[in-house]
Amino acid sequence: MNALAATAGVIAMAFAILVTYLVSVSGVPFAPLALGQAIIEAMPGWISVPLIEALRYWAQRLLVLGVIGLYLVDGAATGIAAADRRVRTSAVAGLAALPWLATVVLGVLLAGEKIDLASALLGSAIGAAAFFGGLTFLLSAERVSTAAAATRRRALLTGAAAAAALAVLAIVLGGTVRAARAQVSTVVTAARRLRSREPVAAGAAAFEAIDHLEKRITANEDHYTVDTTLIKPRVDASTWQLAFGGEVERPFSISYNELLDMEALERPHTLECISNEIGGDLISTAVWTGVPLADLFARAGPKASAYDVVLTSVDGYTDSIRIAKALDPDTMVAYLMNGFPLPEAHGYPARALIPGIYGMKNVKWLSKIDVVTFDFQGYWMERGWSDIATYNTHVRIDAPPVSTRAVDGKIVIAGIAFAGQRGISRVEVSTDGGASWTAAELEPAPGRHTWVRWRYVWTPAAAARHRLVARATDGTGAVQTSVRRPPFPNGSTGYDSQEISVTA
DSSP, X not given: OHHHHHHHHHHXXXXXXXXXHHHHTTTOOOHXXXXXXXXXXXXXXXXXXXXXXXXXXXHHHXXXXXXXXXXXXXXXXXXXXXXXXXXXXXXXXXXXXHHHHHHHHHHHXXXXXXSOHHHHHHHHHXXXXXXXXXXXXXXXXXXXXXXXXXXXXXXXXXXXXXXXXXXXXXXXXXXXXXXXXXXXXXXXXXXXXXXXXXXOOOOOHHHHTOTTOOOSSOOGGGSOOOOSOSSOOOOOTTTOEEEEEESBSSOEEEEHHHHHHSOEEEEEEEEEOTTOOTTOSOEEEEEEEEEEHHHHHHHHOBOXXXXXXXXXXXXXXXXXXXXXXXXXXXXXXXXXXXXXXXXXXGTTTOEEEOTTBOGGGXXXXXXXXXXXXXXXXXXXXXXXXXXXXXXXXEEEEEESXXXXXXXXXXXXXXXXXXXXXXXXXXXXXXXXXXSSOEEOEEOOOXXXXXXXXXXXXXXXXXXXXXXXXXXXXXXXXXXXXXXXBOSTTTOOBSOEEEEEEEEO
């Protein structure tokens, strides 16, 4: 009987999770994510940093799966308790409500601004109602009903009704999620008012023909994302404002439409996550459109005491840059990505785009910019990561595959190289594990702040195993270091290498 009851509880909980997931498509946060977000916020750096280094972007995915597993365990325990007449009905109801209450209470207490109370309450209430109702239905089946009294079924149904009432209340108090977007045509029209445009250099045909080589410009859906939030903010651009304050002469706020009315810049720009390993794929390039941050600061008038600029996201995430970096002509508040409004995952309606520094400082879902007189420590700085976060020079080998066959006696070795604002002046390739080096051909970079693709046409002497190694020299003449270091705390370094087998 316990096995049947546990199965009933797991099925009911799985049904509830499915319902909350389907509801989340309309904008209501997926309830388990709120609990997962609370776990992230409570996790100290000495735990989160090794996890991120070991699991990278899988860390969040495995966390979500773990939270869902906790929900299912609670479902099984509730099913067993509900089928046992010795367990008090109030205890069964409390066990059934536990994960949903924990989602709201812990989510709001620990995650703070990253979780909206009304939305969290709505998602959890819908899930609880589905679980209570599903469990009641399954316990009414012939095989399980012998252990479940009618009063218990009535109590579970009452719980379902109460949860449904809470869902209605959440809708009344907080509405559903803020989901309105400005029309694409309006944004695109505004984007045509460009003060200057950095041309996107055309790709060379020889590079475009190389299998496995990274695209020059990354499609929006393929661009990497790494966030501290499991619940992506959904912002209503019609009410969104970007506030400027702190050590400025003229504090002000600007609306989305006002931002679009300003003269804009368009440029290709590469972003890379500081947790990217050598040879990793947490790096992408897109064409961004936005307003120079310096133009907005001209309106605000930073005081002479200004030291750091604090960037705050809608969800409460913070980071900072030096005032000189904020006034860099190429630092912008971006609102278009490859000609389209920013996808929600990339910071809609506006995000910071800062040349020369790792992605964690390019704050998404930007809502506030404050000038301060001290060295502000943001989310990742508090956990030990780099404050300045300047990009390290590195190369990645994309081609050929591990096992490859020479075509007309030749094999094309290719990949990308990146050094942030410093640019790439030279890439060298070794086919003998670093004993000798040969310069590769560089394709014109898409822009001044992007990666560059490279290739080397190699004629292997014989079919055998070879170790390929690549290194780069940046625009200042500095050769990248060969010392292999992990991403924490200043970004990874070292040469990328690949063992290949050349077949006849």
